[in-house]
Amino acid sequence: MVAVRHDDLSMAFDFVSCAAPMEHSAYLSLDTGEVYWTSDSSEAFDDEELPDDLETSDRYLAIPHKNELDLGSRLALRFVARTLPACYDQVEG
Secondary structure: OOOOOHHHHHHHHHHHHOOOOOOEEEEEEOOOOOEEEEEOOOHHHOOOOOOOOOOOOOOEEEOOOHHHHOOOHHHHHHHHHHHOHHHHHHHHO
16 A cells, blocks of 8 residues: 555645546656656657656556546435435425
């Protein structure tokens, strides 16, 4: 198990989520805990050396975009529907 700093993971998530899905990417090395950053829209990351197998190896975890997590009102409404179905209309309103 590798140790990962919360700040590093949080910054990677924010970086990926601050643009349109698939525009920015970040990958966490499961061996070292290092975060690798890429961007289709910025040349600032072109100088960074990236592993050749970054997108294909199971040794790197892609940091998800916030939209992939399905957080928001739909998640809350699904929770209410399962746990408090009598209150669904009130919560939806």
